[in-house]
Amino acid sequence: MPRAAGPPGDILRAWRRRRHLSQLALALEAEISQRHLSCLESGRARPSRAMLLHLAERLGIPLRERNALLLAAGYAPVFAERALDDPALAPARRAVARILDGHAPYPALAVDRHWTLLAANAAVAPLLDGIEAALLAPPVNVLRLSLHPGGLAPRILNLGEWRAHLLDRLRQQVTASGDPVLARLLDELAAYPAPAGSDGSGDGAGVAVPLVLAVPAGRLSFLSTTTVFGTPVDITLAELAVEAFFPADPETAALLHRLAPRRRPAETEPGETDP
Numbered sequence: 651m652p653r654a655a656g657p658p659g660d661i662l663r664a665w666r667r668r669r670h671l672s673q674l675a676l677a678l679e680a681e682i683s684q685r686h687l688s689c690l691e692s693g694r695a696r697p698s699r700a701m702l703l704h705l706a707e708r709l710g711i712p713l714r715e716r717n718a719l720l721l722a723a724g725y726a727p728v729f730a731e732r733a734l735d736d737p738a739l740a741p742a743r744r745a746v747a748r749i750l751d752g753h754a755p756y757p758a759l760a761v762d763r764h765w766t767l768l769a770a771n772a773a774v775a776p777l778l779d780g781i782e783a784a785l786l787a788p789p790v791n792v793l794r795l796s797l798h799p800g801g802l803a804p805r806i807l808n809l810g811e812w813r814a815h816l817l818d819r820l821r822q823q824v825t826a827s828g829d830p831v832l833a834r835l836l837d838e839l840a841a842y843p844a845p846a847g848s849d850g851s852g853d854g855a856g857v858a859v860p861l862v863l864a865v866p867a868g869r870l871s872f873l874s875t876t877t878v879f880g881t882p883v884d885i886t887l888a889e890l891a892v893e894a895f896f897p898a899d900p901e902t903a904a905l906l907h908r909l910a911p912r913r914r915p916a917e918t919e920p921g922e923t924d925p
Contacts, residue, residue, distance in 0.1 A: 658702065658723040659691040665709045666691075668828060680708045699725045712827055713888045714763075731885035734768065742879065742887055749877065753894050755910030756903075757872070763889035764831050765793045776909060777802070777865065792893070793820065797839050807862040807869070810845040815859040860898045868905050871898040 666676050673691070677684040682701075689695035690705075697705075702723055706716045717727035732739055750758045750771040757777060759770040767790040778786065782800035795801045797813055806812050817840055824832045861872045872895040882888035897903035 656722060657693055658697060658719055659693045661719050661722055662697075662702075662705060662709075663691045664828075665706075665711055665715075668825065669709055671709075676705070676708065680705055697723060699723070703728065710826070713882070713885045715828070717885070729883060729885050729888075734886055734890075736886075739884070739887065742890075746890070746892060749892050749894070755906045756895055756897060758892060758894040759792065760890060760892050761792055762886075762891075763827075763829065764835070765791050767792050767795075768890070772911065773906065777863065777870075779866075791835070793835065793839060797842050799843060802863070803842070805864050807864055808860065811859055812861055813842075813844060861895065867909055868901075870902045870905060872896060872902065873898045 666673070669676075671679075673687050674684050677687045680687070686695065687705075690697050690701070699720065702719055702725070703716065706719060711719065713729040714731070717729055720727055734743065746760050746769065750760065750769060753773075754771050755773050757771065757773040759774055760768040762768055767788075778795075781795065781802070782798070785795050785798055785801050793816055796806075797803050797816060803809055803813075817836065820832060820836045820839065823829070824836055858873050861874065863870045863872070875894050875896065877892040877894065879887050879890065897906060
């Protein structure tokens with residue numbers, strides 16, 4: 651799918667097809683006529699900036715790609731993209747830090763749209779002992795770290811099930827975003843060895859797919875959740891996610907509490923006070 655090049659009508663059509671919508675369905679959703687939408691897609695009518703943003707919202711186009719759509723139509727981008735250390739993102743950084751630190755002694759990490767590791771709490775490092783050094787050299791991709799034969803894969807007791815879950819999740823992201831970097835990552839991960847005799851389906855007895863790890867101290871079983879910012883208008887913030895892992899059984903919780911280093915009293919940010 652074109653990402654920054656090509657007429658805006660072609661880009662709109664590609665996103666509509668990616669969402670499996672007919673012209674009529676999108677026109678009804680956007681409360682415009684099908685004829686108007688057809689003229690926009692064919693280039694017979696020039697879309698206004700407001701109309702492009704309206705259609706992009708209805709199509710669920712990522713903010714980064716909305717900027718590309720506006721540029722293709724000759725308009726200036728609307729959504730800013732700041733570096734994560736930009737002062738304007740300081741409140742968001744503090745929020746992420748509080749989530750990560752507050753989740754200890756359970757593992758939690760923050761990633762960008764390509765699953766690049768941005769931050770992690772202290773509970774993550776002990777799980778990575780013995781991992782190939784190349785996989786831990788920045789930038790670290792957490793999906794590669796999970797499924798690579800030199801990464802966590804040999805320690806994942808339900809590798810077939812976990813691998814199928816991650817590949818399916820990544821496949822959905824590729825479909826939703828059209829991101830070529832994610833598409834290449836999917837191809838790479840899918841080519842890694844799969845456990846013999848496993849179709850990745852699991853036994854279906856649980857409520858979610860767990861990550862079951864063998865560590866020197868014992869067996870750890872996790873359920874994961876994803877947290878994103880609810881109303882981002884900055885591209886960097888919109889593409890940031892926190893992956894938090896919760897113990898799936900009492901034994902895992904007890905083991906993690908035993909392994910956790912003693913925590914020092916939290917330090918407050920400049921200008922802040924403890925509640």
